[in-house]
Amino acid sequence: MAFQALVREVQAHLQEVLDDPSKGLNEKLLESVDGQVTGPSSASPSSYSKANFSQETILESDRDALLNKLSGLLPTLQQDPTPVTNLINRLISPQRYTFSRVLSINPPVDFLAGLTAPSPPINLTTLYLLEKAKFRPSDIGIVAGKADVVGVLVKLWLCAQDTAVAGRAHDVILGLLLPEAMVQGSIGLVEGGLMWRRLLRDKDIYGSIFSICSLSTAGQDRQPSKRDKTVAQARLLDMLLRIDSEPVRTSQIPEIEWQYGVSDGGLLHFAAIHMVDYKDDVLMHVNLLEFYTMYLSTKYKTIPLNPITNDAKASTLALEFLRKHGLHDRSLSYFFYPDDKDPVDLTFLYGRSANYLGTWCSVYPKDFLGHPTMVKATLNRLMSALQIVTTGQWAQGRAPKDDFHVLASLPRMTLLPRGQAPSPLVFVPARPANEDAFKTLAYVFNGNQDTISEMAGQENAAARALYYFYMANSPNFWRDVVSAAETVAIKGTAMAALSVMAAVITAHWAPLPNTSNSNSPFALPTEGEVANKCGAPSLPASGIEAIMTEPAISVVVPYLIKPAQTFSNLVGGGRGDVDSAAYKVAVAKHDTLIHLYEMLKRWVGNHPEAQEMLATVGRRVAQGPMGGSSEIGGRIGTMEL
Incomplete structure (x- = not known):
């Protein structure tokens, strides 16, 4: 049926229903014209399929005539209005259909009746009409x-x-x-x-x-x-x-x-x-804490410069509001003082409180550092929370995720060991393998990717120091990471172990200072201090250099070059979910190998002795994720728990 003839038939049908409200709507007829009217919505043009571009364009006079009929029909309709409202929505969808044209519909749109009608389809269409304004x-x-x-x-x-x-x-x-x-x-x-x-x-x-x-x-x-x-x-x-x-x-x-x-x-x-009655309604308290956290993150509303000192406050209107009314301290209390809280409430609120603290640390690092007592309390709380996790719990994948979130949100210089106080990072194990532990280590070791941040240099220098301190405390670190990566049957942990390798390979590290700044409670250690504590005359300057020296080069690089594991030697081929996991791990491994190759290309300019390694890695990259695996055969890695 020609499109214009179809439009005429719809108009005639609508008139029949107007004359006799008891007459049923021909839904197929309305849907047929609905499906052929062009006009992607201004709100979401991409939501329409490409097929729409081959549909018929309705004449504007017909569009207006149909809308007039539909507007007159809705108040008297005695059946499901969805076919009618769908067609209205389609007809008014082009942005060129303005609010002025909405107001010209005859009979006039009764916005009040449409919004108060006990019918969601009518409510939605009325709202769509209003939105045109x-x-x-x-x-x-x-x-x-x-x-x-x-x-x-x-x-x-x-x-x-x-x-x-x-x-x-x-x-x-x-x-x-x-x-x-x-x-x-x-x-x-x-x-x-x-x-x-x-x-x-x-x-x-x-x-x-x-x-x-x-x-x-x-x-x-x-x-x-x-x-x-x-x-x-x-x-x-x-x-x-x-x-x-x-x-x-x-x-x-x-x-x-x-x-x-x-x-x-x-x-x-x-x-x-x-x-909000936050004391008696824990679910609304959850909602309120989430609101505080999201409100806290609106850093773009910075407090104006002090007219006397001309100093900008490291704060925002949001943080000042929350702090002034005691909401900041209250939000943090569930993390810092869990023993004082109702256990049931704590189940819901501890994680939200940790998330609030993490937002404060990451969005306002200078403000957080300006409260050294709070920094110390945070570190003590993290060490207490991490130390009580048993070896069995780590092995079973049970990790204090909320505490990990806080740890990863802290300015990295706060994680550095001070005097006799260890870094909480030493309580994040590489063995037993734990997915969340690996993700946390990867984030901390990689450094700050935000090059615009005024603290990026300090953060990246701290990331480098933390890596070497961790290595000094865990000499088998890379062997444990590679072992977890080879345990492809535990896909999440294997992928997280690969993320640690990628994080160090692509690390955004910066040099440590040559002289100490003892005036700051969070001063970076000097290059010599870190080297002495690690028992080395000097330390690699970059992540790729760290990978290309012991102990990483003899463990990480051979693993990455080695063909991916498969399950082809299992009875029945080993196909199914496990094989799918093996392929996904192989792809992640290949992606990490690509990172290694790209970083090697930059590094080899000053280290010509690495040309042969670059060529070897390049050949393996060219083979793809599963390259060469058929000759090697597969095996399932097992983890010693």
């Missing part, structure tokens, strides 16, 4: 002028039982706020941004956010249940991460804020400090 400031102003619509939109975002509807309402609100934020800037948002003013200066709407999310109103008329309020709380916290700016940090309507316990501040203070 985000592309033009004038259209955002039109939506902001509809107080009743914005009020229902807010309630839909916070209270909708259908998560798809709530998520779309969130996206619509965000889409209407952010363009104004980009134009107005943070300070002038409430005065210049019409949507911001509607949300934060309209007493009914602003008050509804507080009343819906506050547990103090639970049980009152037209209020969500306590469970639904906690869902609304989570949605508000998620939104605040995206719209964090001056308006949500400052008071907007004091009489409303005071009513909910906020005496100094705005929506952020309510949500972060007063809203």
